[in-house]
Amino acid sequence: MLPQSTFFLSIAFSLIAWGTLTARYVWPALRALPRFGALRPLLILHSFRFIGLAFLVPGVVSPDLPSVFAQSAAYGDVVAAALALLSLLLLPRYAGVVVAWIFNLWGTLDLLNAFYQASHAGLMPGQLGAMYFIPTAVVPLLLITHGLAFRILVRRENESAMREVGQPA
Numbered sequence: 679m680l681p682q683s684t685f686f687l688s689i690a691f692s693l694i695a696w697g698t699l700t701a702r703y704v705w706p707a708l709r710a711l712p713r714f715g716a717l718r719p720l721l722i723l724h725s726f727r728f729i730g731l732a733f734l735v736p737g738v739v740s741p742d743l744p745s746v747f748a749q750s751a752a753y754g755d756v757v758a759a760a761l762a763l764l765s766l767l768l769l770p771r772y773a774g775v776v777v778a779w780i781f782n783l784w785g786t787l788d789l790l791n792a793f794y795q796a797s798h799a800g801l802m803p804g805q806l807g808a809m810y811f812i813p814t815a816v817v818p819l820l821l822i823t824h825g826l827a828f829r830i831l832v833r834r835e836n837e838s839a840m841r842e843v844g845q846p847a
Contacts, residue, residue, distance in 0.1 A: 685803040688814035696819045700826065708826060714770040716830045717778055720823045721769075724762040724785060727820070730755025732809055739807040744799035751795070754788035761785070779831055786824045789817055 708716040732738045733748040761781035768774030792813070795801075803810060 681803045685810075685814065689818060692815050692818040693822070696822050700822050705826060708830065713830055713833060714774070717769065717827060718766065720827050720830075721762045721766045721778065721781070723823055724781070724820065725759050725766065727755040727759040727762070727785070729816075730759075730812070732812075737807075739809050740805040742802075743805040743807070744795075744801060747792070747795045747799045747801055751788075751792045754784075754791065758785040758788055775831070778827065782824055782827045782831065785820070786828075789821055789824070792817070 708719070731752050733743070733752040739748065758781060761777060761784055765774050765777040765781050768777055796813075806813070
């Protein structure tokens with residue numbers, strides 16, 4: 679099997695696995711929480727996106743890794759992590775929700791941009807070195823949790839308030 683095929687097959691399997699886990703266990707737990715409580719674990723998960731800086735570390739990635747991809751992925755992830763942490767600090771105030779929206783839009787666009795940059799730069803999976811597992815195992819989870827965050831952010835406040843008092847929405 680070609681390296682490109684195994685790369686995309688790994689991403690597909692990861693999306694299926696994370697999607698199943700999320701639908702079965704994560705979303706049922708989060709949807710029962712008020713907006714702020716449901717956003718917190720997602721923001722904490724995304725605060726680990728600083729790991730993307732490893733795209734800039736020689737020896738972790740191949741020296742042949744296109745720098746346009748590496749820099750975009752690394753710095754985009756750091757901004758996403760900082761926005762996630764800032765939102766965590768500001769919740770449950772209105773400013774925390776505003777920053778959560780900014781984080782979620784930025785973080786989603788950053789991940790989609792990474793796929794675009796990889797394709798545009800002709801990235802080969804072997805150039806990722808040890809970072810191979812970020813796009814194949816972690817990025818699908820991050821995309822799914824961005825979807826959850828959007829769902830939580832658009833949730834009506836009265837629906838959230840009703841869940842706080844234990845009434846069905």
